[in-house]
Amino acid sequence: MASERVIWLSEQRVGSSLVARIGRRGDDLLAEFPGTGVLTANLKSSRANFEPVRGANELAVKKINASLVTALLRHLRGGLTLHASATGIGESAVAFVGPSGSGKSTMAAALCARPDTQLVADDTIAFELDEDSFSTFDVDVSPTQAEAWLLPDALRFLGFQGDGSEKVPVSLRNPTKTRLSLRAIVGLVFDARAHQPTIRSLRGHEAFQLLSSSVIRFVIDDPAAQAREFEQLCRVAHSCKILELRRSRSLRDLDRSIELVGRLYYSRGIEEGDLL
Amino acid sequence: MTSLSIGPSDYVIICEGVSAREFDGEWIVLDLQGGNYFGLDDVGGHIWRAIGEGKSLSQIVASLRRNYDASEIELLKDVMLFIDELVERQLVRINRDVMDRPK
Numbered sequence: 579m580a581s582e583r584v585i586w587l588s589e590q591r592v593g594s595s596l597v598a599r600i601g602r603r604g605d606d607l608l609a610e611f612p613g614t615g616v617l618t619a620n621l622k623s624s625r626a627n628f629e630p631v632r633g634a635n636e637l638a639v640k641k642i643n644a645s646l647v648t649a650l651l652r653h654l655r656g657g658l659t660l661h662a663s664a665t666g667i668g669e670s671a672v673a674f675v676g677p678s679g680s681g682k683s684t685m686a687a688a689l690c691a692r693p694d695t696q697l698v699a700d701d702t703i704a705f706e707l708d709e710d711s712f713s714t715f716d717v718d719v720s721p722t723q724a725e726a727w728l729l730p731d732a733l734r735f736l737g738f739q740g741d742g743s744e745k746v747p748v749s750l751r752n753p754t755k756t757r758l759s760l761r762a763i764v765g766l767v768f769d770a771r772a773h774q775p776t777i778r779s780l781r782g783h784e785a786f787q788l789l790s791s792s793v794i795r796f797v798i799d800d801p802a803a804q805a806r807e808f809e810q811l812c813r814v815a816h817s818c819k820i821l822e823l824r825r826s827r828s829l830r831d832l833d834r835s836i837e838l839v840g841r842l843y844y845s846r847g848i849e850e851g852d853l854l
Numbered sequence: 855m856t857s858l859s860i861g862p863s864d865y866v867i868i869c870e871g872v873s874a875r876e877f878d879g880e881w882i883v884l885d886l887q888g889g890n891y892f893g894l895d896d897v898g899g900h901i902w903r904a905i906g907e908g909k910s911l912s913q914i915v916a917s918l919r920r921n922y923d924a925s926e927i928e929l930l931k932d933v934m935l936f937i938d939e940l941v942e943r944q945l946v947r948i949n950r951d952v953m954d955r956p957k
Contacts (some may be wrong), residue, residue, distance in 0.1 A: 782880030783893020790891055801886035805873055808884045812875050 584608055587798055592678045598646070600798060607796055609650050614638045617647050621797070623654035637747065644723055645701035650796040653803075658705040658810040660792040662763070663726070664698035664719060665689040667843040671719055671758035673703050675792040676766035684732040685766065687750060688832050689839065691736060696754040700726045702794060706757055707810055716759045717817040724753035735829045762819040762842040763789065768827050775825035775835040785820035786811065862912035862930060865949040866905050866937055872945050874902060883945055892943065897922065901936055905946060911937070 582604045589599035601608045609617040614634045619626035628647050630639045649659035663686035664673040674682045682701075689695045700723040707717060725747040733740035738748050765780065765788045780788060789811050797803045819842065825831040868874075871886040881899040883892040894902055900921065904914040915929045922929070940946040 781878040783882060783891070786877065786882050786891055786893065798889060801871055804884065804886045804889050808873055808875070812877060812882075815877055 597678070600796065602799075607654070609646070609796060611638075611642055611646070614642055617650060619651060619654060619796070621654065623651055626651055626654075641701070641727060641747070646794065648722070649702045649704070649794040652704060653794060653796045656806060658707060658807065658814070659794045660703050660705075660763075660789070661701065661794055662703045662792060663700050664703045664760075666696045666698045666754050666758045667694050669759055670761045670843045671698050672761055672839060672842045673699070673719065673763045674766050675763060675788060680766040680768065681732075682766060683726045683728055683745070684736075684829075684832070685835065685839070687726040687728055687732065687736055687748065688836055690726070690750040692836075692840075697721075697724065697726060697750045698754050698758060699723050703760075705760075705810070705814065707813060717814050718757040719760050720757050721754045725749050731829065735832070760814075760818045762821055763814070764839060764842070765820075765822045767822055767824045769824040770826060772824045772826050772831075775823060775831050775838055777821050777823045777838045780820045780822055785815055788820060788822070789814060860911070860934055860937065860948055862915070863910055865908070865910050866940075866946045867949045868905060868946050869944055874906075876903075885943070885945060887944075890943075892945070897932070898936060901933060 584601045584603045586599050586601040590597050596612050598609065598611050601610070603618075605620060607619050607621065611617075613631060615628055615630040617626065617628045628643060649661075652659050660673065660675055662673040662675045663682040664671050665686050666672075674685045676682055686697060686700060690697050698719060698721050702722050704720045704722050705717055706720055727745040727747050728736070728738070728740070729745055730740050730742060733746065733748065740746055740748075764777070793807060793811070795803075795807070821842075823835060823838065825835050872883060873886060874881055874883040876882075876899065879896070879899070881894040881902050883894060883902070884890070885892070897918070900918060901914055904917055909917065911930070911933060914933055915926060918924075918929050918933070919926060924932075937946065941948065
């Protein structure tokens with residue numbers, strides 16, 4: 579009913595700016611992206627509509643449609659999606675999570691400059707977790723985006739043309755079209771005190787916290803959805819390495835970061851000493 | 855912190871809507887109502903497992919004494935403080951119903 583009040587249940591801010599919020603209006607679920615559009619759906623996801631705001635930036639509408647809108651509707655159908663970028667080599671993928679501005683897209687784009695590396699995702703990674711195969715060792719991810727959205731300094735550093743101050747989409751060579759096995763999830767952290775990039779394993783609650791903070795959820799007040807997510811995250815955490823990469827904000831650290839991350843594609847049993 | 859009236863012969867039960875899994879040697883506890891995850895360290899995990907097995911506080915302390923070098927009184931105090939915190943977070947409750955206790 580159009581006159582019903584919206585109850586906002588969660589919001590995401592970057593600095594002081596509201597970038598997204600999730601709410602309910604009666605039985606409908608709402609996701610609002612201020613200045614860009616509003617997604618409305620019912621719980622069964624049998625009815626869903628993304629309505630761009632009049633005068634919204636076309637590129638922003640396209641980006642949200644290809645990433646967050648798809649991820650939110652996947653969540654309604656029981657799917658697990660993380661806010662992450664990912665790249666692949668052969669049949670293996672590595673994903674990068676972290677807050678907005680932590681360098682997920684830059685890392686993916688920089689890796690894709692290597693001849694053997696393909697883009698799997700720029701903003702959201704979609705897990706393929708079949709309910710009846712929870713005991714299997716691998717978790718797969720499906721390709722979700724074929725473009726990386728980069729800030730001007732990252733664009734120029736990686737040799738692309740670009741100006742202005744906003745992120746712009748860049749088509750990368752060879753976006754993958756097939757499901758890949760996820761080897762590792764890397765939390766990206768900027769650390770002004772880091773003399774050089776370092777990578778370490780996260781265990782237990784620390785690993786779980788990183789995964790949980792990256793989940794894209796449309797239904798956030800349903801215990802059954804919470805329980806399902808718990809099982810899904812347990813499976814992900816058991817099946818692939820969860821790590822943290824600390825580096826300075828300098829793009830000059832990118833080469834060393836890529837060298838560290840590059841090892842993750844080839845070995846499931848990386849020793850702690852190899853990571854540092 | 856709540857001020858619980860709890861003694862060594864009391865039993866604690868895990869609240870409905872709380873789910874937990876052992877992962878990498880740590881217990882991850884999910885409160886399905888609030889949607890919050892909690893991590894338990896080695897000792898916390900030991901206590902959580904013992905609660906799940908239906909042990910009384912004194913039985914929990916006895917099992918901890920076999921694994922940790924501390925006096926019974928110290929361990930009992932630590933266990934009570936820990937359970938106090940779990941009760942406050944609504945993850946467990948004291949089982950006052952004698953009929954409902956494990957045989």
